[in-house]
Amino acid sequence: MSSLEPKHIYILTQDKDINLSGNPIQTENFSIQNTLRDGGKIRFKIRYSAELQGFCLLEVFLIRAQNRTQTASMTIPNGGSTATVQEQEQEFGIWERGDYYFFFKMSSNNGTFFIEDYQLYWSAS
Numbered sequence: 575m576s577s578l579e580p581k582h583i584y585i586l587t588q589d590k591d592i593n594l595s596g597n598p599i600q601t602e603n604f605s606i607q608n609t610l611r612d613g614g615k616i617r618f619k620i621r622y623s624a625e626l627q628g629f630c631l632l633e634v635f636l637i638r639a640q641n642r643t644q645t646a647s648m649t650i651p652n653g654g655s656t657a658t659v660q661e662q663e664q665e666f667g668i669w670e671r672g673d674y675y676f677f678f679k680m681s682s683n684n685g686t687f688f689i690e691d692y693q694l695y696w697s698a699s
Contacts, residue, residue, distance in 0.1 A: 582698035583607055586616070587676075590691035596683035601676040603639050608696040611667050614677070616666045618648060620692040624657040626685030633681060636666060636694075639673040652687075659690055666694070 587604040610616060622632065632650040638644065646666035668674075680687060 584696045586694040588693040592689035595686040598679035603673045603675050613696045616668050616696050618666050618694050619663040621661045621690040624652050624687045628684045631681035632687050633679050635677040658663045
């Protein structure tokens with residue numbers, strides 16, 4: 575008989591209700607203290623919908639505030655028209671503690687992405 579141990583999750587940052595229609599959006603800085611040096615995994619999860627007139631990428635960049643370098647990114651393609659709420663999740667390689675921010679942008683200005691919510695979290699498993 576085996577038992578499932580509870581997963582320890584620590585939310586690094588989260589937000590919701592972001593309307594992205596052409597102009598990039600930069601979030602406020604947030605501090606990351608749990609990194610891959612502490613073991614575990616760091617994952618980024620996003621839920622979004624879209625209303626587009628053609629192909630467009632939703633690009634997500636995690637930027638280290640101290641030197642404005644890109645630490646991780648995620649690119650989400652969308653073939654055009656309307657997309658109902660979808661969810662994507664990806665592991666991010668964050669090795670350094672410090673202040674970070676997200677930068678969201680569209681590859682072309684042909685509609686709207688609505689970010690329902692996103693979450694960056696560290697899990698001990």
